[in-house]
Amino acid sequence: MKDFALLFRSLEETTSTNRKISAxxxxxxxxxxxxxxxxxxxxxxxxPRRIVSSALMRSWAAEEAGIAEWLxxxxxQVVGDLSETLSLIIPDSxxxxxxxxxxxxxxxxxxxxxxxxxxxxxxxxxIWRNMSVNERFLFNxxxxxxxxxxxxxxxxxxxxxxxxxxxxxxxxxRLMGKITxxxxxxxxxxxxxxxxxxxxxxxxxxxxxxxxxxxxxxxPGEWQAxxxxxxxxxxxxxxxxxxxxxxxxxxxxxDSFPDIISAAAExxxxxxxxxxxxxxxxxxxxxxxxxxxxxxxKSPGKKLISANPVYLMAYDIPEYDTADIRDLPISxxxxxxxxxxxxxxGDDNRILLSPVLDFNSxxxxxxIRRGSREMGVEGLMLKRKSSPYFDGRKRGDWWKWKxxxxxxxxVLLYAQPGHGRRAGLFTDYTFAVWDNGKLVPxxxxxxxxxxxxxxxxxxxVKANTIEKFGPVRSVTPMLVFELAFEGLQLSTRHKSxxxxxxxxxxxxRRDLDIKDADDLQKLKEYLKAISPGDADAGS
Amino acid sequence: xxxxxxxxxxxxxxxxxxxxxxxxxxxxxxxxVTHGHSDHARYGSSKYLCADRSLHIMQSRLGRxxxxxxxxxxKTMTINGVEVTFxxxxxxxxxxxxxxxxxxxxxxxxxxxxxxxxxxxxxxxPVKCDVFITESTFGLPIYNWKPEEEISAEINAWWRINAxxxxxxxxxxxxxxxxxxxxxxxxxxxxxxxxxxxxEALNNAYRLTGVDLxxxxxxxxxxxxxxxxxxxxxxxxxxxxxxxxxxxGESETAFASGWMQVRGNRRRLNSDxxxxxxxxxDWKGLISAIQQTGASRVLVTHGFVNTFVRWLNENGFNAAPxxxxxxxxxxxxxxxxxxxxxx
Numbered sequence: 030m031k032d033f034a035l036l037f038r039s040l041e042e043t044t045s046t047n048r049k050i051s052a053x054x055x056x057x058x059x060x061x062x063x064x065x066x067x068x069x070x071x072x073x074x075x076x077p078r079r080i081v082s083s084a085l086m087r088s089w090a091a092e093e094a095g096i097a098e099w100l101x102x103x104x105x106q107v108v109g110d111l112s113e114t115l116s117l118i119i120p121d122s123x124x125x126x127x128x129x130x131x132x133x134x135x136x137x138x139x140x141x142x143x144x145x146x147x148x149x150x151x152x153x154x155x156i157w158r159n160m161s162v163n164e165r166f167l168f169n170x171x172x173x174x175x176x177x178x179x180x181x182x183x184x185x186x187x188x189x190x191x192x193x194x195x196x197x198x199x200x201x202x203r204l205m206g207k208i209t210x211x212x213x214x215x216x217x218x219x220x221x222x223x224x225x226x227x228x229x230x231x232x233x234x235x236x237x238x239x240x241x242x243x244x245x246x247x248x249p250g251e252w253q254a255x256x257x258x259x260x261x262x263x264x265x266x267x268x269x270x271x272x273x274x275x276x277x278x279x280x281x282x283x284d285s286f287p288d289i290i291s292a293a294a295e296x297x298x299x300x301x302x303x304x305x306x307x308x309x310x311x312x313x314x315x316x317x318x319x320x321x322x323x324x325x326x327k328s329p330g331k332k333l334i335s336a337n338p339v340y341l342m343a344y345d346i347p348e349y350d351t352a353d354i355r356d357l358p359i360s361x362x363x364x365x366x367x368x369x370x371x372x373x374x375g376d377d378n379r380i381l382l383s384p385v386l387d388f389n390s391x392x393x394x395x396x397i398r399r400g401s402r403e404m405g406v407e408g409l410m411l412k413r414k415s416s417p418y419f420d421g422r423k424r425g426d427w428w429k430w431k432x433x434x435x436x437x438x439x440v441l442l443y444a445q446p447g448h449g450r451r452a453g454l455f456t457d458y459t460f461a462v463w464d465n466g467k468l469v470p471x472x473x474x475x476x477x478x479x480x481x482x483x484x485x486x487x488x489x490v491k492a493n494t495i496e497k498f499g500p501v502r503s504v505t506p507m508l509v510f511e512l513a514f515e516g517l518q519l520s521t522r523h524k525s526x527x528x529x530x531x532x533x534x535x536x537x538r539r540d541l542d543i544k545d546a547d548d549l550q551k552l553k554e555y556l557k558a559i560s561p562g563d564a565d566a567g568s
Numbered sequence: 569x570x571x572x573x574x575x576x577x578x579x580x581x582x583x584x585x586x587x588x589x590x591x592x593x594x595x596x597x598x599x600x601v602t603h604g605h606s607d608h609a610r611y612g613s614s615k616y617l618c619a620d621r622s623l624h625i626m627q628s629r630l631g632r633x634x635x636x637x638x639x640x641x642x643k644t645m646t647i648n649g650v651e652v653t654f655x656x657x658x659x660x661x662x663x664x665x666x667x668x669x670x671x672x673x674x675x676x677x678x679x680x681x682x683x684x685x686x687x688x689x690x691x692x693x694p695v696k697c698d699v700f701i702t703e704s705t706f707g708l709p710i711y712n713w714k715p716e717e718e719i720s721a722e723i724n725a726w727w728r729i730n731a732x733x734x735x736x737x738x739x740x741x742x743x744x745x746x747x748x749x750x751x752x753x754x755x756x757x758x759x760x761x762x763x764x765x766x767x768e769a770l771n772n773a774y775r776l777t778g779v780d781l782x783x784x785x786x787x788x789x790x791x792x793x794x795x796x797x798x799x800x801x802x803x804x805x806x807x808x809x810x811x812x813x814x815x816x817g818e819s820e821t822a823f824a825s826g827w828m829q830v831r832g833n834r835r836r837l838n839s840d841x842x843x844x845x846x847x848x849x850d851w852k853g854l855i856s857a858i859q860q861t862g863a864s865r866v867l868v869t870h871g872f873v874n875t876f877v878r879w880l881n882e883n884g885f886n887a888a889p890x891x892x893x894x895x896x897x898x899x900x901x902x903x904x905x906x907x908x909x910x911x
Contacts, residue, residue, distance in 0.1 A: 041831065043840050096709055097882065103875045104710045109832050117710040117829065166831075179835070453832055480836070 030133060031126040032060035033068050034163040040180045049180055053188035063131040063212035069189070070214055071171075073182045073204050074278070077134070079174025080141045081149060083111055086173060089150050090115040093157065106500055109448045112169035116162050125161035131212045133168065141172065183421055193219040198420050201232040205275075230264040230275040231301060231347045231355065232420040236410060236427035243391045243411065243430065253359060253414050254386040254394055256406040257429055258305035258342050259317055259515075261324065265289065265304070265341055265380070267296040268351075284327040286339055292379035299351025300369060303418075304343035304383060314405035316518055317530065343370060344383040344410075347418045355418035362418065401432045402558075407515065408432045434513035434531075435555050437462060437547045438538055441508040442470055444490040445501045455490040455502070456483055458534075460512055464525070464549040468506055471525035471552065472514070477534030509541040510534050517556055527552050573668060573675050574701070576890060581677060581701070585670050586650030589613075590677045593893040600652060602679025603663035604629050604744055607895045617645075619654045621690065622662025624773035625744065641690065657681035658692030659847050660745030661774055667695050675699045676861060680894075682846070683853040684713055688752040688779055689745075694860035701890060702858060704871030705848040706826050707879075713826070713850040719843055720753035726822065726841060731759045731798035736819040738812065740839065743767045743804040745847050748774045748781060750802055750824055756782040762790060764803035764812070793817040808838065826850070858885065870894040 036056040040049055057065055071077065091101045096118060108114040137156065141149055153172070157165055170176045186204065190197040203218055211217075246252060263282070266273040272293040274283050283290050286306065296302075308319040319337045323329060346366040347355045354362060363385070370382040386409070388394040394409070401408050408431035416426035439460035447456035457475050461468035478486065486508070493505040513535035520528035527549075538545075574583050580592030580599075588598040595612035602608050602618075604625040609618075611630055618626050620638035627636065639645055641664070644653045654664035657679055665678040674697040681703065683692045723739070730737050741747045747767040754761055763771060763784045771784055787803075790796060796816045803812060805823065813819060821839040826846025828834055834842035849857060854876070858866055867890040868877050880887035 042834055042842065045840075048840070094709060100709065100875065100879060103872070104708050107708060108710055108830050113831050114710065117712070121712060121714075448832075453830065454836075 030064065030128045030130050030164050030167065031161075032056060033064050033130060034161070034167045036060070036068065037167055037178060038163055040178055046184060049184050050188045050191065053180075053185065054192050057188070057192045061129065061131075062215055063129065066212050066214035066216075067130045067134055067210065069185060069218065070208065070210050071176055072178060072180055072185050075208055075210065076176040077138065077171045077174065079172070080138060081153060081172045083173055083175075085146070085149070086115055086153070086169065087111070089154060090119055090157075093154055094118040094120065106446060107453055109446060109453055112173055112175060113166050115169050116165035119157050119165065121162060122158055123161075124159050125164055127159050128156070128164070128168075133171070134210065135212065138172070189219065195219060198232070201420050202229060205229045205232065227268040227271065228266060228273045228281070230266055230273070231303075231353075231418070233262060233264070233277050233303070234345070234418045234420070234427065235422040236412075236429045237422065237424055239411065239428040239430040243394065243428075246411065246428070249388065249391055249394065251414055253363070253412045254388060254397075255344055255383050255410045255412070256386070256401070256404060257408045257410045257431065258307055258314070258383070259405065259407045260305040260307040260314075260320055260342070263304065263306050263341065264347075265293055265296070265300075265302045265343075266348075267293055267298065267300045270298070272296075282324075285323060285325075285329065287328070288334055288339055288379055289341055292341075295373055296380075297350065297369060297372070299348060301346065301348035302341065302343045302366075302369070302380070303345040303347060304341045304380075307340050307342055308337045309340050310338065316405070316516070318518070339379070341380045342383045343380055345418060358415045358417065359412050360414040398430065398432060402516070431515075434515055434535070435517070435529075436511050436513045436535060437551055438509055438541060438545065439471070439512050440468055440506045440543045440546045441486070441504060441510060442468060442506060443501055443503050444486070447475065454483060455487045458486075458510075460510065460532075461506070462525070462547050462549050462552065468543075468546075469525045469549060471523060471527060471549070472512060472529050472532040474512060474532045474534050477513075478537065482537060506543050509538040509543055509546050511536045511538050517552060519556070525549055525552070527556065573670055573673055573699070574677065576892060581892070583650060583668055583670075586647045586652070586668070588617075588647055588650075588652075590666055590668075591679060591894070598647070600666055601626065602657065602666060602677065603660055605660070605680065607893065608679055617652075619656075619662045619664040621656075621777055622664070624776045625660075625662055625770065628769055628773045629744075641693075655693045655695050656690035658683060658686055658689060661689040661748065661777060661779060663689065663745075665693075665695060667697065673698055675701070676863075677701045678703065678857075680705070680848055681857065683849050683857050685716060686749055686847065687716065688749040688774065688781075692857070694857065697861050697863050699865045699867065700858060700861040700863035701867045701869060702854065703848065703894070704854065704868050704873055704876040706846060706850055707854055707868075707872040707876035709851045711826060711829055711846075711850045712852065713844065713846060716749075716753060716845065719824075719845045720755075723750070723753060723822075723824070723843055724755045724758060726820070727754070727758050727800050730820050731800075734797045734818070736796040736798070736816040737800040738816060738819050738821045739800055739802055739824060739843075740805045740808055740821065741802065741824045741845075744770050746824060746845070747771075747802050747804070748779070749845070749847065751781050751784060752779075754782060754800065758798075758800075760785055760795075760799040762787055762796070762799050762801045764801070764807055766804045766807070767802050787812075 039052040091098055104118060105114045141152055186197050186200050189200050262277040264275045272290050274286055274289055276282050308315045323337050323339055346362050349365040386397055398409050411428040411430055413426045439462050441458055442461045443459035444455040445457040447454055459470050459473050461470045490502055490504050494502045495505060496503045512532050514529040515531040517527055517529045574581055579589060579594040579596050581590040588600055589596045590600045591602055591608040592599050593610055598615045599613040600617045604622055609629055616636045618638055620640050623638050639654055641654055641656055644651050651669040653667040657663040657665045659680040659682050665676050668675045676695050676697040681692055727737050741750050743766040761784045764787055768786045771781055774781055822841035822843055823837055823839045824843040824845040828842030828844045866880055866885050866887040868887055869890050869892045873889045877887045877889050
C-alpha cells in the first residue's frame with residue numbers, strides 16, 4: 030500500500046499531465062501486481078464503497094488522538110478534508126509499508142463490513158496505528174467511500190497503453206461496464222486476448238465548447254447540427270437479447286429507467302445507441318429537475334413513471350447489426366440510426382430520433398439557436414459530417430454551441446471555506462440581489478474566479494466579516510459580481526422564490542457599486558420570457 | 569491587582585518599569601528585538617538591543633546606520649532597574665526569547681520559536697518564568713513535524729533524481745532562516761547550490777556569525793542554461809513564477825514550509841513538490857515549551873490564538889489571548905523587505 034500511497038501523493042502534487050503519466054508508469058514498473066490492480070480500478074472510477082461512516086471515524090480518531098470534539102472541528106475547518114484531518118491528528122508511529130493492498134481489500138474490507146461497531150473500531154484503530162500519514166489518508170478515503178483523485182481516466186488509459194503497448198481504445202473499452210475487483214485485474218486488463226463482455230458500452234465521444242464563431246468552422250455544408258439536449262447522456266446496449274443502460278459516469282442505470290429498458294426490447298440484436306435521457310410530456314421536454322426525480326429512484330413506482338415519463342433522444346449509433354461502426358462517418362451512421370428507430374412500431378415510442386436541423390448558412394443556424402431556451406435545450410451541437418465516433422474528447426470534430434448564459438449583477442453576502450484544493454480559503458459564496466431595498470440571497474457559486482482573485486476575495490472576507498455562523502461568515506456588502514446561469518425556475522426552498530441552474534461567477538464587477546446590482550425583478554423577467562405561465566404563478 | 573510587567577500599547581509590547589519595547593511595530597526610543605524577521609525587527613527605532621548572534625542579520629535588515637547594541641545569550645543586563653536576559657529560541661540564527669525580571673517577577677517574550685532541532689541555529693532553551701508569551705502559528709494538532717534529517721533525505725532524494733536527469737531544482741523558502749536551514753540540509757556532493765540575491769545576502773550574515781554553510785554560487789554568476797543543469801536554486805517564494813523558472817531551463821520546483829503539511833495547500837501551490845519544514849514549533853512543541861516554563865499564566869499571540877487559548881484553559885493552563893501585529897509564518901517572508909533595505 031506504500032507505493033499506492035506515494036503514487037496518490039505524486040498524482041496530486043503535479044498539475045502536469047506528462048508528470049502524472051510518468052508517475053503512473055513508474056508505479057506500474059515497481060509496485061506489486063495486486064496493488065496495481067486496485068490502483069487502476071480505483072483511479073478509473075470504480076471506487077470502493079463506504080464501510081465505515083464518517084461520524085464514527087471522526088469520533089474514533091478524536092479519541093485516539095486524545096482531543097476534544099470541538100478541536101477536531103477546528104482542525105477539519107483548516108484541512109478541509111475529513112480523511113486527511115483524521116490521518117493528521119492520529120499520532121504518528123513511524124511505521125509504514127506493513128499492509129498489502131490485497132490484504133486490505135481482500136481481508137480487512139470484508140471483515141469490517143461484517144463486524145459490529147466495537148470490533149470495527151478495534152480493527153480500524155489498529156490499522157491506523159500501523160500506517161504512515163500517507164497510507165492512513167488513503168485507507169480513510171477507501172473505507173469512507175470518498176476516494177477521489179485529480180487524475181482523469183484518460184490519463185490512466187494513456188499511461189497503461191504506453192506501459193503495455195496495447196492501443197488506448199482497447200484499454201478504454203475493457204475498462205467500461207461492470208468490473209469485478211480482483212487482485213489480478215491488471216493482468217486481465219492488459220492481456221492480449223479477452224473474451225468480450227456483452228454489457229460493455231463504448232467510451233463516450235465528447236464535444237468541446239465552441240469558443241469562436243461558427244464561421245471559423247468553414248463550409249456549413251460539411252456540418253451536421255442538432256439540438257443540445259439538457260438531460261442525461263446515456264448509451265443503450267442491446268446484445269444477446271439483454272439490455273444495458275449506461276450513464277456517462279459508467280453507472281448501470283437499468284433499475285431507474287424500466288420504461289426505457291422495456292422499450293429497448295424492440296431494438297435489433299447487436300445495437301448500441303448513444304443519446305440523451307429526457308423527461309417529456311405531450312412532446313415537450315420538461316426542465317432538468319423532473320429528470321432528477323427519476324435519477325435517484327431505483328425501481329420507481331407507476332405514478333412517478335407516468336408523471337415523469339423518460340425518453341431516449343438518440344443521436345448516434347456506435348454499434349449496428351453486431352458490428353462496431355465507430356469508424357464510419359457520422360453521415361453514414363445517421364442512416365443506420367434512422368433505420369433502427371423507424372423500425373419501432375406502436376404509439377408511445379420511448380426511443381426517439383434527435384432531429385438533424387436544416388440550415389444553409391451559419392446565420393440561418395444562428396437564428397435557429399435563438400429558439401433554444403424556448404425549446405428547453407441548451408443550444409446546438411455541431412458535428413463534422415465526416416467524423417468518426419471517437420474515444421473521449423477530440424478537438425475539431427464535435428462542438429457544443431450553447432446559448433449565451435443569462436446574467437445578473439449581484440452582491441457577495443456570505444462566504445464559506447472551500448474543500449480539497451481550496452481548503453482553508455473562502456471560496457464558496459452566496460450572492461444576493463435587491464428586493465424592495467433589501468438584499469435577498471438567491472444563489473451560491475463556487476467557481477469562475479482565478480486563483481489570484483480567490484485570494485483577494487479571501488482577504489476581503491477575513492477583513493470584512495460581520496458575523497460568524499460556524500464556518501459561514503456574513504460580510505459587509507461591498508463586492509459586486511456578475512453571475513451567469515443556464516436557466517431558472519420557481520422554488521419554494523429559496524428565499525428569493527427562484528432557483529437558478531449552474532450558477533457561476535462570470536466576472537468581478539469592480540466597476541460597480543452595490544447600489545448598481547440587479548433587482549429580483551430582472552430574474553422574474555427572465556422567468557417570464559422562458560415560461561410565461563410559471564412567472565405569473567410566482568408573483 | 570498588580571499591574572502587568574509587560575503590556576501592549578499602540579507601539580508594541582511595552583515594559584513600563586524599564587521604559588523599553590520588545591519587537592515594536594512602530595518607531596520607539598528603545599527596542600529589544602527577538603529576531604530579524606520584518607514583523608519583529610522594524611526599521612526606525614532609535615536604539616536596538618538584540619542577541620549578539622543576530623547582529624549581522626540585523627545590520628543586513630536595518631542597514632549599517634542603525635544603532636544596534638548586542639548581548640550574549642544568558643548574560644543579564646539591567647535597563648532602568650529591570651533585568652533582561654536573551655535565551656536562544658531555535659527559530660532562526662540569533663533568535664531569542666527575552667526574559668524580563670522585575671521585583672521577583674519573571675516574564676518571557678518568546679517571539680517566534682521552534683523547539684525541534686535546527687542545524688543552522690542555536691537550540692531552543694526553556695526558561696522558567698511566571699508569565700510566558702507564546703506564538704501559536706501552528707497551534708493545531710494537525711501540525712506535527714518530522715525530524716529534519718528525514719526532510720533532508722526527502723529533499724536530497726528529489727534533487728538527486730532531477731540532477732540525474734539533468735534538470736534543475738528550484739526550492740523556495742523564506743530568505744531569512746528557512747533558506748539557510750535548507751542549504752545546511754543539502755548534500756553538496758549532488759551538484760551546485762545556486763542562490764537568489766535575497767538569500768545570498770543573508771547567507772553572508774550567517775557565515776560572518778560563524779555558521780558553516782556549504783558553498784553557494786550567486787545566481788548572477790550563472791551565465792547560461794547549461795550552468796543550471798543538475799543544480800539546486802534556493803530562492804524566496806516571492807521569486808516564484810518570475811523569470812527565474814524560464815532562465816533555469818528544464819526544472820522542477822518545490823516549496824518548503826510548515827503549511828505544506830496540509831494537502832489543500834500543496835495542491836494550491838504552483839510548485840511540483842511541497843516539503844514540510846517549519847521554523848516554528850509544531851503542536852506538541854508549543855505544549856512542551858509551555859510546560860517547561862512552569863508559567864502560571866500564558867499569553868498567546870499570532871496564529872490560531874483562540875483555539876490554542878481554549879485548549880490551554882481546558883487542559884489545566886491559565887491562558888488568554890494577547891493582540892499583537894505579528895504575522896507568524898507570513899512574517900518570515902521577507903522578500904519585499906530585503907529589497908527595500910538593500911536599496
